[in-house]
Amino acid sequence: MSRNANSIRLAVVPGDGIGQEVVAEGLKVLAAALPADVALETTEYDLGARLYHRTGETLPDSVLDELRGADAILLGAIGDPSVPSGVLERGLLLKLRFAFDHHVNLRPAKLGPGVVSPLGKDAQIDFVVVREGTEGPYVGNGGTLRAGTQHEVATEVSVNTAFGIERVVRDAFARAQARPRKKLTLVHKNNVLVYAGHLWTRIFNEVAAEFPEVTTDYLHVDAATIFMVTQPERFDVIVTDNLFGDIITDLAAAIAGGIGLAASGNINPSGEFPSMFEPVHGSAPDIAGQGKADPTATVLSVAMLLEHLGHTDAARAVEAAVDADLAERASLGARSTSEIGDALAKRVAG
Amino acid sequence: MSRNANSIRLAVVPGDGIGQEVVAEGLKVLAAALPADVALETTEYDLGARLYHRTGETLPDSVLDELRGADAILLGAIGDPSVPSGVLERGLLLKLRFAFDHHVNLRPAKLGPGVVSPLGKDAQIDFVVVREGTEGPYVGNGGTLRAGTQHEVATEVSVNTAFGIERVVRDAFARAQARPRKKLTLVHKNNVLVYAGHLWTRIFNEVAAEFPEVTTDYLHVDAATIFMVTQPERFDVIVTDNLFGDIITDLAAAIAGGIGLAASGNINPSGEFPSMFEPVHGSAPDIAGQGKADPTATVLSVAMLLEHLGHTDAARAVEAAVDADLAERASLGARSTSEIGDALAKRVAG
Numbered sequence: 001m002s003r004n005a006n007s008i009r010l011a012v013v014p015g016d017g018i019g020q021e022v023v024a025e026g027l028k029v030l031a032a033a034l035p036a037d038v039a040l041e042t043t044e045y046d047l048g049a050r051l052y053h054r055t056g057e058t059l060p061d062s063v064l065d066e067l068r069g070a071d072a073i074l075l076g077a078i079g080d081p082s083v084p085s086g087v088l089e090r091g092l093l094l095k096l097r098f099a100f101d102h103h104v105n106l107r108p109a110k111l112g113p114g115v116v117s118p119l120g121k122d123a124q125i126d127f128v129v130v131r132e133g134t135e136g137p138y139v140g141n142g143g144t145l146r147a148g149t150q151h152e153v154a155t156e157v158s159v160n161t162a163f164g165i166e167r168v169v170r171d172a173f174a175r176a177q178a179r180p181r182k183k184l185t186l187v188h189k190n191n192v193l194v195y196a197g198h199l200w201t202r203i204f205n206e207v208a209a210e211f212p213e214v215t216t217d218y219l220h221v222d223a224a225t226i227f228m229v230t231q232p233e234r235f236d237v238i239v240t241d242n243l244f245g246d247i248i249t250d251l252a253a254a255i256a257g258g259i260g261l262a263a264s265g266n267i268n269p270s271g272e273f274p275s276m277f278e279p280v281h282g283s284a285p286d287i288a289g290q291g292k293a294d295p296t297a298t299v300l301s302v303a304m305l306l307e308h309l310g311h312t313d314a315a316r317a318v319e320a321a322v323d324a325d326l327a328e329r330a331s332l333g334a335r336s337t338s339e340i341g342d343a344l345a346k347r348v349a350g
Numbered sequence: 351m352s353r354n355a356n357s358i359r360l361a362v363v364p365g366d367g368i369g370q371e372v373v374a375e376g377l378k379v380l381a382a383a384l385p386a387d388v389a390l391e392t393t394e395y396d397l398g399a400r401l402y403h404r405t406g407e408t409l410p411d412s413v414l415d416e417l418r419g420a421d422a423i424l425l426g427a428i429g430d431p432s433v434p435s436g437v438l439e440r441g442l443l444l445k446l447r448f449a450f451d452h453h454v455n456l457r458p459a460k461l462g463p464g465v466v467s468p469l470g471k472d473a474q475i476d477f478v479v480v481r482e483g484t485e486g487p488y489v490g491n492g493g494t495l496r497a498g499t500q501h502e503v504a505t506e507v508s509v510n511t512a513f514g515i516e517r518v519v520r521d522a523f524a525r526a527q528a529r530p531r532k533k534l535t536l537v538h539k540n541n542v543l544v545y546a547g548h549l550w551t552r553i554f555n556e557v558a559a560e561f562p563e564v565t566t567d568y569l570h571v572d573a574a575t576i577f578m579v580t581q582p583e584r585f586d587v588i589v590t591d592n593l594f595g596d597i598i599t600d601l602a603a604a605i606a607g608g609i610g611l612a613a614s615g616n617i618n619p620s621g622e623f624p625s626m627f628e629p630v631h632g633s634a635p636d637i638a639g640q641g642k643a644d645p646t647a648t649v650l651s652v653a654m655l656l657e658h659l660g661h662t663d664a665a666r667a668v669e670a671a672v673d674a675d676l677a678e679r680a681s682l683g684a685r686s687t688s689e690i691g692d693a694l695a696k697r698v699a700g
């Protein structure tokens with residue numbers, strides 16, 4: 001897919017709950033950040049609980065085809081209590097990640113200026129998790145026998161390939177190599193999940209030989225959660241599987257000031273398919289529609305989107321606006337979703 | 351197996367690294383705590399890295415048979431860098447848990463007096479995790495295809511049965527019912543691992559109907575890690591699967607003052623097989639043999655052992671000794687493993 005540097009075809013999937021509200025603010029900031037000579041063409045797709053209730057569909061093939069032609073996707077949040085758990089997550093969010101081969105799920109955790117970590121104000125948090133996005137226990141290969149009975153047996157199969165691990169491990173090494181501390185930690189559970197764990201460990205060690213400057217480290221996932229709350233400064237880049245990455249990035253968000261600030265990119269590095277950017281948080285139905293959601297995570301996801309599309313200056317401007325806003329938050333009163341979005345857009349523009 | 355209330359046949363497996371040191375202190379405190387009319391007969395088994403290097407064995411059948419006759423097992427820690435990852439964990443520790451059907455893996459998290467949580471001194475932490483111990487991704491049902499090649503595929507199968515889930519969920523409900531707050535949280539990932547997750551959720555809801563006084567709650571495992579560092583007071587009893595339980599109990603230990611204080615019991619509630627008590631921490635080869643390990647987690651595991659065997663007063667005495675010791679730690683200098691053990695034994699005896 002060839003891309004025109006002076007235009008962005010952006011597919012927007014606000015989704016459920018607060019997804020709507022935070023995406024609106026993300027788009028405001030995106031518009032303010034884009035260089036004047038870059039044309040932005042957005043197409044919004046109404047996917048999620050509403051579509052599901054109306055038609056029973058989660059991701060129609062026609063929509064998937066259209067999305068394929070986008071330069072990038074901005075997603076809000078997926079999931080609603082009115083829909084059985086898993087239907088929208090597997091049928092829409094994970095379907096997009098798998099269909100567009102988003103194997104690098106990038107989740108930075110950095111304590112912003114003035115942000116108070118639950119670990120106290122001296123906590124040093126500046127790392128990025130590279131979560132594998134297309135394999136592991138997320139593949140949906142499982143089943144059930146004697147469903148609904150007292151003899152039911154349910155299985156979940158984690159599938160891990162040398163191919164899938166190598167590409168994400170290589171990506172993580174390259175990211176570690178580009179950072180000042182040049183440190184990469186593999187997180188797995190290779191003392192229990194020995195088949196998958198040994199494959200991850202072998203590939204990790206093989207690829208390490210190509211990056212002699214990168215310091216490497218291994219932690220079991222359980223130990224990683226301990227270090228995250230006792231020595232978060234020990235992490236620089238982490239590479240891990242889909243499920244472990246899911247768990248430790250929520251924890252990482254919590255220690256870095258909360259899920260309202262955690263951005264993510266579901267990256268297809270080859271550019272064969274559009275990458276997708278979304279806040280780490282969910283649809284938060286309990287506060288939806290009340291203007292209470294913090295759009296900062298979405299705005300930081302927009303910065304990742306800009307960076308991915310090569311608009312590096314614009315990405316830095318969005319990040320700087322967020323940092324400046326964060327630094328003043330303690331002295332500001334409560335603001336609504338759109339007030340925060342307006343403030344960020346104003347900073348970016350001016 | 352019938353048990354004599356006035357004697358305890360205790361099997362002791364110190365294992366690797368600091369396991370040796372902490373178990374020695376646990377035994378000191380156990381001896382001090384036992385009522386005078388209870389005879390303690392201990393048999394030590396030299397299992398772990400040394401046996402493996404000597405004979406290639408991890409758990410000889412003859413030892414397994416002998417252990418079967420014990421009233422309880424006290425275990426230190428298993429694992430050593432000189433042995434490939436997983437060999438001792440799967441071949442010894444998990445083999446014992448599975449062979450003796452330790453389906454209730456009990457892991458309390460309580461902030462002791464004077465203990466400073468990384469979450470600050472106002473953190474309220476007093477919950478217990480009931481981790482399923484014989485199913486899930488720990489079953490070892492997996493494999494590898496084209497091992498060692500760039501086309502390797504490794505799988506791990508999580509096996510979950512209605513039978514296995516119901517018994518641990520029922521145990522957790524009963525524990526919640528017996529606590530003042532009467533609250534039980536199911537932790538899983540039922541929006542992604544839909545087969546296993548829906549089975550857990552169904553059984554949980556079915557059993558809930560029998561415990562109308564217990565307030566129930568559900569959290570995805572990723573969200574649970576957030577609440578653990580932002581609102582640990584929301585947890586009373588948690589029930590979860592083997593892998594999620596492994597991860598969140600290390601995190602729970604970290605917020606409750608560190609892995610040096612975290613006790614656990616691998617319980618076979620029917621008493622058909624001996625239950626096994628062990629600190630949550632590992633063998634910590636980096637500090638082994640230096641007298642630096644904190645034996646408190648093992649001592650608290652001894653309290654759980656005493657409670658399990660019906661010696662409730664002795665169990666309470668050990669806990670009280672630990673609390674009194676913890677409360678004074680800030681004013682004491684660094685103490686060696688045996689100094690802490692001696693101090694605890696002295697308090698218990700006196």
Ligand SMILES: CC(C)[C@H](C(=O)O)[C@@H](O)C(=O)O
Pocket residue numbers: 078079089090093094246280282541542572
């Ligand atoms: C909503 C859910 C399917 C998703 C995941 O598990 O990946 C979310 O928790 C996330 O981290 O993006």
Ligand SMILES: CC(C)[C@H](C(=O)O)[C@@H](O)C(=O)O
Pocket residue numbers: 191192222428429439440443444596630632
């Ligand atoms: C050593 C390892 C096999 C074990 C586990 O994963 O259960 C440990 O982490 C624990 O929590 O007891």
